[in-house]
Amino acid sequence: MRAAGEETSAVAVVARLVGFDGIPPLHETLEDVLTSCIDWLVASGDERVLGAIGFTREADVVDIDRLMVDPDFARRGIGRALLERAISESSAIVSTGRDNVPALELYRSLGFEGIADREVSPGFWIRCLRCPARSSGG
Secondary structure, rough: OOOOOOOOOOHHHHHHHHHHOHHHHHHOOHHHHOOOOOOEEEEEEEOEEEEEEEEEEEEEEEEEEEEEEEHHHOOHHHHHHHHHHHHHOOOOEEEEEOOHHHHHHHHHHHOOOEEEEEEEEEEEEEEHHHHHHHHOOO
16 A cells, blocks of 8 residues: 555656656656657557657667656566567667666566666666667567
8 A cells, every 4th residue: 555645656666666766757747758859659558658668769779768667557568568669670778777676677688788887866876788689580
């Protein structure tokens, strides 16, 4: 059971998981999202957003900006499906909180490998990962 007033969005759950409330999506408005220069894929059902992935593509490299799944629909393959669709046959890069174990497990299961850790705020580290292009046959 959640405490009264406890934020339950996907981003808030990740912020609690990694112990850092400076995650940019926590402080963005809908207008910020709509005017950003990233592409979006959205999974929806029953008139609600179940998950979304935001990314940019330069040449044949996809830079994953964010991947979110409604906590009520976590661990049902929504994030995986969005990620696979966004990176199909492209190499990809992504950064996530070093302590965001569920995200790191997902990325690793799709062939991402850690390339660097960076402290972006005192005590908050992110892990940068990359994935080589996957052929359509595999």
